[in-house]
Amino acid sequence: MPELPEVETVRRGLEPVLTGATIVKVELRRPDLRFPFPSDFAGQLERKTIDGISRRAKYLLVHLSGGQSVIAHLGMSGSFRIIEGIETLASSDRYHHVGKNGRHDHVVLHLKTKDNREVQVLYNDPRRFGFMLLCATAEIANHPMLASLGIEPTGNTLYGLSLAQLLAGRKTSLKAALMDQKLIAGLGNIYVCEALWRAGLSPRRIASSLARNSATARNRSTDLATAVRTVIAEAIEAGGSTLRDHRLADGSLGYFQHHFSVYDREGHPCPRPDCDGTIRRLVQNGRSTFYCPRCQH
DNA sequence: GTTTATTCCTGACCGC
DNA sequence: TGCGGTCAGGAATAAA
Numbered sequence: 001m002p003e004l005p006e007v008e009t010v011r012r013g014l015e016p017v018l019t020g021a022t023i024v025k026v027e028l029r030r031p032d033l034r035f036p037f038p039s040d041f042a043g044q045l046e047r048k049t050i051d052g053i054s055r056r057a058k059y060l061l062v063h064l065s066g067g068q069s070v071i072a073h074l075g076m077s078g079s080f081r082i083i084e085g086i087e088t089l090a091s092s093d094r095y096h097h098v099g100k101n102g103r104h105d106h107v108v109l110h111l112k113t114k115d116n117r118e119v120q121v122l123y124n125d126p127r128r129f130g131f132m133l134l135c136a137t138a139e140i141a142n143h144p145m146l147a148s149l150g151i152e153p154t155g156n157t158l159y160g161l162s163l164a165q166l167l168a169g170r171k172t173s174l175k176a177a178l179m180d181q182k183l184i185a186g187l188g189n190i191y192v193c194e195a196l197w198r199a200g201l202s203p204r205r206i207a208s209s210l211a212r213n214s215a216t217a218r219n220r221s222t223d224l225a226t227a228v229r230t231v232i233a234e235a236i237e238a239g240g241s242t243l244r245d246h247r248l249a250d251g252s253l254g255y256f257q258h259h260f261s262v263y264d265r266e267g268h269p270c271p272r273p274d275c276d277g278t279i280r281r282l283v284q285n286g287r288s289t290f291y292c293p294r295c296q297h
Numbered sequence: 298g299t300t301t302a303t304t305c306c307t308g309a310c311c312g313c
Numbered sequence: 314t315g316c317g318g319t320c321a322g323g324a325a326t327a328a329a
Contacts, residue, residue, distance in 0.1 A: 058323075
């Protein structure tokens with residue numbers, strides 16, 4: 001399930017191939033993913049060159065010559081695959097890890113790289129929760145999908161005080177607040193669970209309790225901001241190292257198996273050294289939450 | 298304005 | 314082995 005770290009890893013994997021490449025041809029093998037492709041999507045990409053690829057929250061932004069950008073989202077099952085050369089597409093053994101016969105390869109970009117190699121970039125998405133849209137590059141920040149996104153948990157904008165301000169007045173749970181893309185952009189179910197465990201905070205705690213004017217609340221918001229930043233940074237780092245090992249093997253970009261402390265570990269012992277609790281699962285807002293009832297308060 | 302429930306989709310998994 | 318049911322999840326959308 002691609003959250004911010006996975007999307008950033010995909011971006012880093014695509015960047016050296018896409019940057020400076022010319023889009024020779026675009027194959028759309030169905031009319032839509034989650035949404036219909038923009039009208040004449042292929043035509044608007046073909047013959048353009050790619051100036052660069054950036055990321056905002058869980059969105060990939062592919063910047064094209066001529067002032068347009070592709071806004072791409074991987075949904076929950078989207079992945080990219082890079083195939084060198086033009087003859088290998090028919091080789092079925094390339095598909096074994098992403099599904100049968102490339103059935104869910106919905107988009108194929110035929111590229112000529114800046115050093116004149118012919119490369120195919122395939123977008124595969126079995127559940128089709130992903131999407132691709134077009135937007136004027138100058139207007140990306142105002143695009144409805146991106147305009148109301150909150151702060152990035154990377155960099156230096158998320159810290160105790162800024163987090164406390166975001167949570168002030170929120171009557172919902174800490175878990176739901178951290179999942180809210182309008183507050184912090186890019187966190188999903190997995191890293192929210194992990195960050196709350198690291199900070200020793202209960203997912204059921206009322207969000208605004210971290211915004212109170214007390215030393216305890218300030219410490220908690222600082223601990224949580226630190227936990228969010230470090231869990232994201234470590235996952236990006238882990239994705240980068242996985243990418244180095246993985247990319248040469250088969251060109252796939254998208255899923256990276258990390259080790260989690262609590263996510264999907266119901267019934268396992270809490271990994272905190274001085275805790276003898278057991279990881280539990282509960283459902284909040286229709287989503288599974290994994291946490292340790294012994295050390296998260 | 299805030300919060301919650303529903304919807305989209307398919308593959309994996311479980312019990313019978 | 315096969316069938317039906319359940320679950321997972323991001324974000325738009327509707328509803329409360």
